[in-house]
Amino acid sequence: MTAQESFASAMALEKEYDFEGAKKIYADLAENAQDTVIQEKSRSRLEDMDDLIAEKAVYARIDENARRVLSEIGLNISDYQVLMDLLMEADAIDFESESAVFIPIKREYIDRCIEQCPREWPGDPGLNTFGTGATPPFLKRPGSDDLRQADRSEFEEIARAVGEHSDVVGIFSLPVATDKSVSAFEVAQIMEKHFPGF
Numbered sequence: 001m002t003a004q005e006s007f008a009s010a011m012a013l014e015k016e017y018d019f020e021g022a023k024k025i026y027a028d029l030a031e032n033a034q035d036t037v038i039q040e041k042s043r044s045r046l047e048d049m050d051d052l053i054a055e056k057a058v059y060a061r062i063d064e065n066a067r068r069v070l071s072e073i074g075l076n077i078s079d080y081q082v083l084m085d086l087l088m089e090a091d092a093i094d095f096e097s098e099s100a101v102f103i104p105i106k107r108e109y110i111d112r113c114i115e116q117c118p119r120e121w122p123g124d125p126g127l128n129t130f131g132t133g134a135t136p137p138f139l140k141r142p143g144s145d146d147l148r149q150a151d152r153s154e155f156e157e158i159a160r161a162v163g164e165h166s167d168v169v170g171i172f173s174l175p176v177a178t179d180k181s182v183s184a185f186e187v188a189q190i191m192e193k194h195f196p197g198f
Contacts, residue, residue, distance in 0.1 A: 003033040023049035067110050074102030152182040156190055163194030
């Protein structure tokens with residue numbers, strides 16, 4: 001295998017989140033590659049591998065802890081009969097648990113549900129999109145390091161600008177934390193104006 005092919009295989013491993021495997025290849029290339037460009041690229045990628053390995057471990061810990069909360073502590077859903085009925089019908093409740101504070105979900109059920117989750121989303125607009133998820137960002141204004149909520153005119157300008165670039169904007173939920181000059185209802189009206197049917 002050539003150095004170029006080895007580098008390409010390490011990059012492929014990175015895309016599969018196998019950072020340990022990629023690190024081994026980069027380390028070998030950084031030390032032994034005759035091609036100085038590949039050697040330098042490998043050294044550069046090698047600098048990131050330990051951080052990526054550590055970050056992956058954090059995500060794995062978050063995933064495991066979430067599963068443990070659901071199965072060992074449980075969900076406080078006893079007042080939600082419809083949900084209780086659905087979980088009982090799916091044989092998802094662990095009635096044998098003696099330590100759960102709330103309604104414990106069987107670990108096998110959790111694992112099975114997660115395995116069925118799609119790994120790709122057909123509507124995913126990709127990395128280069130504008131979106132905020134559940135935590136709206138604040139604004140940083142020119143000449144100031146302070147982060148503050150948007151006022152009505154700033155919010156309208158953001159919604160207008162994003163609306164004009166909807167060909168590259170794939171996601172637009174509640175885009176910015178707003179101050180008291182605009183209510184949640186007015187925010188919805190402004191978004192409807194620029195994004196009909198949002």
